Amino acid sequence: MTRDVRYALxxxxxxxxxxxxxxxxxxxxxAADYGLRFVLVGAADSSGAALSADGLxxxxxxxxxxxxxxxxxxSGVGRPGMSAxxxxxxxxxxxxxxxxxxxxxxGEPGLSCQRWALQHGLHxxxxxxxxxxxxxxxxxxxxxxxxxxxxxxxxxxxxxxTVNIGVRDLAGSGVTxxxxxxxxxxxxxxxxxxxxxxxxxxxxxxxQRVGIAEADPTLDVxxxxxxxxxxxxxxxxxxRPTTLSDLEVEGIRKIRxxxxxxxxxxxxxxKLLAVAERQGDDYAxxxxxTTLPADHILARTGRWDMAVxxxxxxxxxxxxxxxxxxxxPTSAAVLRDMINVxxxx
Amino acid sequence: MTRDVRYALxxxxxxxxxxxxxxxxxxxxxAADYGLRFVLVGAADSSGAALSADGLxxxxxxxxxxxxxxxxxxSGVGRPGMSAxxxxxxxxxxxxxxxxxxxxxxGEPGLSCQRWALQHGLHxxxxxxxxxxxxxxxxxxxxxxxxxxxxxxxxxxxxxxTVNIGVRDLAGSGVTxxxxxxxxxxxxxxxxxxxxxxxxxxxxxxxQRVGIAEADPTLDVxxxxxxxxxxxxxxxxxxRPTTLSDLEVEGIRKIRxxxxxxxxxxxxxxKLLAVAERQGDDYAxxxxxTTLPADHILARTGRWDMAVxxxxxxxxxxxxxxxxxxxxPTSAAVLRDMINVxxxx
Numbered sequence: 292m293t294r295d296v297r298y299a300l301x302x303x304x305x306x307x308x309x310x311x312x313x314x315x316x317x318x319x320x321x322a323a324d325y326g327l328r329f330v331l332v333g334a335a336d337s338s339g340a341a342l343s344a345d346g347l348x349x350x351x352x353x354x355x356x357x358x359x360x361x362x363x364x365x366s367g368v369g370r371p372g373m374s375a376x377x378x379x380x381x382x383x384x385x386x387x388x389x390x391x392x393x394x395x396x397x398g399e400p401g402l403s404c405q406r407w408a409l410q411h412g413l414h415x416x417x418x419x420x421x422x423x424x425x426x427x428x429x430x431x432x433x434x435x436x437x438x439x440x441x442x443x444x445x446x447x448x449x450x451x452x453t454v455n456i457g458v459r460d461l462a463g464s465g466v467t468x469x470x471x472x473x474x475x476x477x478x479x480x481x482x483x484x485x486x487x488x489x490x491x492x493x494x495x496x497x498x499q500r501v502g503i504a505e506a507d508p509t510l511d512v513x514x515x516x517x518x519x520x521x522x523x524x525x526x527x528x529x530x531r532p533t534t535l536s537d538l539e540v541e542g543i544r545k546i547r548x549x550x551x552x553x554x555x556x557x558x559x560x561x562k563l564l565a566v567a568e569r570q571g572d573d574y575a576x577x578x579x580x581t582t583l584p585a586d587h588i589l590a591r592t593g594r595w596d597m598a599v600x601x602x603x604x605x606x607x608x609x610x611x612x613x614x615x616x617x618x619x620p621t622s623a624a625v626l627r628d629m630i631n632v633x634x635x636x
Numbered sequence: 637m638t639r640d641v642r643y644a645l646x647x648x649x650x651x652x653x654x655x656x657x658x659x660x661x662x663x664x665x666x667a668a669d670y671g672l673r674f675v676l677v678g679a680a681d682s683s684g685a686a687l688s689a690d691g692l693x694x695x696x697x698x699x700x701x702x703x704x705x706x707x708x709x710x711s712g713v714g715r716p717g718m719s720a721x722x723x724x725x726x727x728x729x730x731x732x733x734x735x736x737x738x739x740x741x742x743g744e745p746g747l748s749c750q751r752w753a754l755q756h757g758l759h760x761x762x763x764x765x766x767x768x769x770x771x772x773x774x775x776x777x778x779x780x781x782x783x784x785x786x787x788x789x790x791x792x793x794x795x796x797x798t799v800n801i802g803v804r805d806l807a808g809s810g811v812t813x814x815x816x817x818x819x820x821x822x823x824x825x826x827x828x829x830x831x832x833x834x835x836x837x838x839x840x841x842x843x844q845r846v847g848i849a850e851a852d853p854t855l856d857v858x859x860x861x862x863x864x865x866x867x868x869x870x871x872x873x874x875x876r877p878t879t880l881s882d883l884e885v886e887g888i889r890k891i892r893x894x895x896x897x898x899x900x901x902x903x904x905x906x907k908l909l910a911v912a913e914r915q916g917d918d919y920a921x922x923x924x925x926t927t928l929p930a931d932h933i934l935a936r937t938g939r940w941d942m943a944v945x946x947x948x949x950x951x952x953x954x955x956x957x958x959x960x961x962x963x964x965p966t967s968a969a970v971l972r973d974m975i976n977v978x979x980x981x
Binding site for chain 1: 658662665666669670789794795796797800801804805806807808809810875931933936940948950951952953954955956957958959960961964965967968969971972974975976979
């Protein structure tokens with residue numbers, strides 16, 4: 292006996308498309324293990340939208356994207372030019388999945404969609420960081436008032452359950468310090484520089500070739516992506532209302548191969564760390580290149596890893612590391628959030 | 637505005653006493669962060685029980701235990717000779733916390749109490765492994781039928797959120813392999829043998845001196861504690877009905893210092909691993925001394941660490957490590973479970 296969950300998806304980039312693929316492949320397992328069947332009743336991308344009360348066909352979406360048409364190009368169900376918000380208003384969904392691109396100026400188009408969804412009693416699962424970085428308090432309070440879930444474990448970082456460990460597994464204990472390698476791009480670059488003995492520029496080009504760095508890598512290499520994630524962690528795990536302006540942020544542009552080699556010779560390593568350090572009743576929040584002892588668990592992360600260390604009062608020191616070789620784990624994190632909305636405990 | 641949660645506690649050993657201490661120290665934070673106030677309405681240990689609708693005083697319990705009297709010795713509220721089950725039947729609690737000693741033959745006294753609690757609509761939080769190892773299916777199905785929570789994150793292993801990561805953070809993805817260092821005692825012994833260059837017997841004596849090994853260490857050194865934990869993980873994370881007889885189990889008694897040193901020289905390490913390996917539709921389950929490459933995250937664990945590695949299809953490889961220098965993190969894990977029963981998402 293399965294329960295149908297009608298959901299709407301905004302964003303058909305890597306995260307959205309991989310999510311649809313995983314759901315197709317894992318359909319039987321999800322029904323057997325959780326008694327759930329996810330039915331996509333609306334989707335939106337830059338081309339427009341598509342709507343179907345019976346559920347859109349993931350294969351149709353894949354074909355249409357491959358043909359360069361977008362979801363609006365699917366015959367019968369496509370709606371060229373329809374906005375994500377318009378799609379959501381018509382879709383009759385009970386769950387919104389926001390996999391739209393992170394926009395740190397306006398949070399759009401995700402922010403309007405998340406607001407509409409929460410106001411109308413839909414649950415929200417977000418991989419999109421923008422709305423949370425800009426309006427964490429407003430969105431979480433709205434979700435609480437409406438009695439719906441706003442889940443975002445895929446925002447920090449990839450498939451690593453950083454938010455979940457911090458919020459649920461440390462409940463009741465106090466956090467004294469957090470150290471995170473939250474940005475895959477910069478950990479890849481720094482690891483390559485040292486392991487392959489290449490310059491920053493060469494490592495960046497390599498990262499772009501394998502697709503882990505953007506054509507414009509500023510957000511990653513200047514530390515802003517890691518900073519956004521630390522904002523989300525500070526709000527959710529530390530319960531500290533936080534915006535980007537609370538953080539000191541420095542990226543990796545000034546790091547040279549010689550610096551990394553000197554550190555290695557001294558039994559150390561340089562990593563881009565996001566850090567929350569308790570100071571009295573507050574926390575000092577920063578992202579900066581940091582020298583660590585070589586045997587520190589974060590120093591030992593490789594080019595495909597992200598990781599977090601939680602230092603606590605009663606629960607010892609808990610570390611988590613993920614090795615993820617592409618974007619799929621982020622989509623898997625979105626799926627876990629979708630399932631956990633409906634599965635008790 | 638706080639909500640009172642009336643709970644009953646069975647077992648006032650390290651786990652129970654440390655739990656009461658943490659709750660006292662974190663009382664304000666728990667009220668502020670979660671809107672909860674845990675009120676102990678009944679407690680039971682080997683002396684008998686104590687009952688108070690207004691809530692027992694943790695300081696009274698501490699004093700009575702220190703005086704060697706047990707909770708039955710507390711004036712006014714003590715009930716000498718009252719069984720844990722009798723206490724539970726009279727306590728008027730909405731939540732049972734089972735921190736009683738693990739008994740792997742009968743599961744008692746915890747098993748009867750957990751059964752009574754679930755049948756009567758109480759939530760259950762368990763640090764006691766016995767009932768789950770012996771009757772996982774029965775207890776979880778009962779909880780599901782009654783619509784109550786049965787939480788047990790503190791059973792595998794200490795404060796490490798092994799169960800929670802496996803059940804919630806991997807939801808929707810498939811697990812291909814699990815490797816765990818789930819027993820602190822044996823990891824302590826093996827680490828000491830190598831680091832301090834001492835024999836197995838000497839390392840065991842050292843472990844007993846610091847309190848991480850029992851006077852009778854059989855359960856730990858013969859691998860049965862790790863096996864019990866793997867049974868719980870197989871049932872909960874892998875959804876595979878499992879009992880101890882499904883596992884191949886070998887402990888660390890035959891490991892000599894020379895073996896560890898030879899491994900180290902070969903760039904390897906020997907650790908007692910609990911392993912679940914997917915084979916077709918099933919999993920092969922075992923606990924045995926295992927040789928690992930020296931740079932494997934489990935090989936690098938120290939004397940106070942426990943850890944798990946989850947290998948998945950869509951979510952990459954997720955590892956978690958805890959450094960815990962005593963029994964307090966297990967109690968902190970019980971507290972997180974207590975809180976999470978009442979906090980949505």
